[in-house]
Amino acid sequence: xxxxxxxxxxxxxxxxxxxxxxxxxxxxxxxxxxxxxxxxxxxxxxxxxxxxxxxxxxxxxxxxxxxxxxxxxxxxxxxxxxxxxxxxxxxxxxxxxxxxxxxxxxxxxxxxxxxxxxxxxxxxxxxxxxxxxxxxxxxxxxxxxxxxxxxxxxxxxxxxxxxxxxxxxxxxxxxxxxxxxxxxxxxxxxxxxxxxxxxxxxxxxxxxxxxxxxxxxxxxxxxxxxxxxxxxxxxxxxxxxxxxxxxxxxxxxxxxxxxxxxxxxxxxxxxxxxxxxxxxxxxxxxxxxxxxxxxxxxxxxxxxxxxxxxxxxxxxxxxxxxxxxxxxxxxxxxxxxxxxxxxxxxxxxxxxxxxxxxxxxxxxxxxxxxxxxxxxxxxxxxxxxxxxxxxxxxxxxxxxxxxxxxxxxxxxxxxxxxxxxxxxxxxxxxxxxxxxxxxxxxxxxxxxxxxxxxxxxxxxxxxxxxxxxxxxxxxxxxxxxxxxxxxxxxxxxxxxxxxxxxxxxxxxxxxxxxxxxxxxxxxxxxxxxxxxxxxxxxxxxxxxxxxxxxxxxxxxxxxxxxxxxxxxxxxxxxxxxxxxxxxxxxxxxxxxxxxxxxxxxxxxxxxxxxxxxxxxxxxxxxxxxxxxxxxxxxxxxxxxx
Numbered sequence: 268x269x270x271x272x273x274x275x276x277x278x279x280x281x282x283x284x285x286x287x288x289x290x291x292x293x294x295x296x297x298x299x300x301x302x303x304x305x306x307x308x309x310x311x312x313x314x315x316x317x318x319x320x321x322x323x324x325x326x327x328x329x330x331x332x333x334x335x336x337x338x339x340x341x342x343x344x345x346x347x348x349x350x351x352x353x354x355x356x357x358x359x360x361x362x363x364x365x366x367x368x369x370x371x372x373x374x375x376x377x378x379x380x381x382x383x384x385x386x387x388x389x390x391x392x393x394x395x396x397x398x399x400x401x402x403x404x405x406x407x408x409x410x411x412x413x414x415x416x417x418x419x420x421x422x423x424x425x426x427x428x429x430x431x432x433x434x435x436x437x438x439x440x441x442x443x444x445x446x447x448x449x450x451x452x453x454x455x456x457x458x459x460x461x462x463x464x465x466x467x468x469x470x471x472x473x474x475x476x477x478x479x480x481x482x483x484x485x486x487x488x489x490x491x492x493x494x495x496x497x498x499x500x501x502x503x504x505x506x507x508x509x510x511x512x513x514x515x516x517x518x519x520x521x522x523x524x525x526x527x528x529x530x531x532x533x534x535x536x537x538x539x540x541x542x543x544x545x546x547x548x549x550x551x552x553x554x555x556x557x558x559x560x561x562x563x564x565x566x567x568x569x570x571x572x573x574x575x576x577x578x579x580x581x582x583x584x585x586x587x588x589x590x591x592x593x594x595x596x597x598x599x600x601x602x603x604x605x606x607x608x609x610x611x612x613x614x615x616x617x618x619x620x621x622x623x624x625x626x627x628x629x630x631x632x633x634x635x636x637x638x639x640x641x642x643x644x645x646x647x648x649x650x651x652x653x654x655x656x657x658x659x660x661x662x663x664x665x666x667x668x669x670x671x672x673x674x675x676x677x678x679x680x681x682x683x684x685x686x687x688x689x690x691x692x693x694x695x696x697x698x699x700x701x702x703x704x705x706x707x708x709x710x711x712x713x714x715x716x717x718x719x720x721x722x723x724x725x726x727x728x729x730x731x732x733x734x735x736x737x738x739x740x741x742x743x744x745x746x747x748x749x750x751x752x753x754x755x756x757x758x759x760x761x762x763x764x765x766x767x768x769x770x771x772x773x774x775x776x777x778x779x780x781x782x783x784x785x786x787x788x789x790x791x792x793x794x795x796x797x798x799x800x801x802x803x804x805x806x807x808x809x810x811x812x813x814x815x816x817x818x819x820x821x822x823x824x825x826x827x828x829x830x831x832x833x834x835x836x837x838x839x840x841x842x843x844x845x846x847x848x849x850x851x852x853x854x855x856x857x858x859x860x861x862x863x864x865x866x867x868x869x870x871x872x873x874x875x876x877x878x879x880x881x882x883x884x885x886x887x888x889x890x891x892x893x894x895x896x897x898x899x900x901x902x903x904x905x906x907x908x
Contacts, residue, residue: 332430333355334366351405357402360399360402362398368388372412378410378583381393462507463506520882520884521882524550541591543595543598545898551606552888562633571641591604607647608646628677631681644693652705667708675714675718727741729756734792734805737800745758776882785886789860790807791805791808791858795851798838798840806857811824825864866900870900873900883905
């Protein structure tokens with residue numbers, strides 16, 4: 268099931284025209300040259316007193332504002348960075364600001380300030396809304412520049428006066444530039460033992476002085492081509508254990524979770540609720556496609572506007588994008604995030620996007636810009652569906668079959684080029700139809716060749732849209748007793764049936780990630796013969812998240828199904844051919860039949876994945892398993908002993 272729900276239009280206030288992935292202001296200010304704000308441990312102080320005496324380093328607060336220039340990302344021909352004006356707590360507030368320098372970097376775009384260029388002199392002044400910087404506050408101006416890091420800002424001045432400037436290079440945000448997780452999450456941990464201690468300090472002191480090549484000078488934290496007192500104070504400020512970087516999870520296969528954008532509302536499932544330590548990849552559902560054929564944010568309020576603890580009003584973006592791509596990934600470097608485009612509600616423009624070379628190029632180009640801007644690790648295409656079916660009003664064409672492959676080819680080319688330029692891996696995946704009849708509209712081998720892997724939607728095979736038969740919506744295998752007159756439904760609408768066509772097309776098993784549901788589908792008015800299995804129903808019963816617009820859905824999150832079973836009003840039954848359970852209640856909704864997965868059926872699916880050497884497990888969606896019952900089976904089943 269792939270639904271899309273958005274906040275009412277009154278909340279959709281922000282634009283897509285945002286800068287490429289910059290760090291939050293709160294992250295930037297921690298690197299300030301005013302290091303005396305840090306609290307030193309007595310152990311650190313005792314260890315360092317002889318060195319302090321030798322170097323006579325002052326820790327007196329500076330009353331004047333300072334500037335921090337911090338790189339956030341880089342590629343072959345340029346980089347993204349920010350200039351942060353930091354106003355010390357004991358200084359007067361700024362009521363308007365102006366930066367000026369001569370012959371500086373080649374800036375292609377700038378935001379959160381107004382830039383003018385006169386000859387070789389660049390001036391940046393405040394916008395109408397960000398001129399005031401209170402004592403102890405800061406403001407960041409983001410920019411994209413051509414050329415190499417670090418930039419020079421000759422004779423830079425703030426409000427006409429000289430100002431101290433510190434350079435902070437991009438430390439990778441959990442990556443070493445080659446897509447590998449570093450062994451330690453803090454750059455000052457020079458020996459990568461997980462602790463900034465006297466050994467690191469001694470290493471810094473041995474490197475004291477000019478660096479012939481800043482890239483080779485690990486202790487030159489501010490990239491000013493020398494190891495000096497600023498680098499010393501930066502190390503002292505983080506003395507002690509490095510923050511927990513989350514580490515890798517050692518599992519035999521991928522664990523791919525879909526996270527729904529609208530989950531922050533009625534479900535109240537925030538990014539901090541995601542059990543990141545039990546998943547490898549997070550697919551954010553969904554981005555839309557605009558009328559111009561470019562990827563577009565689904566709900567701007569949820570994605571980039573909503574404030575969370577630690578956010579500041581002037582950071583490049585807030586919302587769930589910032590939480591998953593900057594906060595969660597900083598804490599758990601193993602996590603990869605993908606923006607999922609489309610879904611059931613927003614697949615209507617895919618046929619147009621895939622139609623021509625120019626439309627494919629434009630869409631792919633916009634996707635690359637999008638993931639660079641918001642720090643995603645890739646793109647997941649959820650086209651429901653090419654050639655036929657899907658939501659009423661969607662555009663379909665017979666050419667969709669071939670055009671889908673061409674669209675993915677263009678995405679692959681542009682993502683690979685961006686990967687090479689940015690020094691990081693960008694992923695491309697799809698969510699594939701589960702029904703064998705729909706798979707006839709896919710160039711299976713051609714699609715798989717372009718994708719890092721395919722997520723099979725191995726669920727929604729039966730549901731209350733057909734009240735004639737209450738059956739399994741996510742069976743692993745067929746039960747030939749299913750009375751459906753449709754052979755596809757009876758024999759092939761199951762998990763194994765959704766995977767086998769790909770294998771028959773020669774697709775490598777490791778490129779197939781089998782989808783499982785964290786929800787059930789129900790029928791009402793079902794007679795009690797055979798405890799409801801394969802009987803007819805007469806109504807669609809209420810679901811977990813019904814509302815005025817959807818009415819009764821018959822869809823129940825797994826945590827609610829757990830509550831149903833615990834209530835004593837339902838009995839659990841098992842289909843040993845299909846390898847799935849169901850619930851039945853005579854007293855509820857005139858005979859309530861609920862098809863779902865539980866821990867037992869999930870284990871059978873894990874065994875199937877491992878027996879066929881598939882690439883892992885995907886699930887829709889993470890808010891449905893509040894107690895992590897199903898997730899624990901997946902994680903424990905795939906974890907390497």
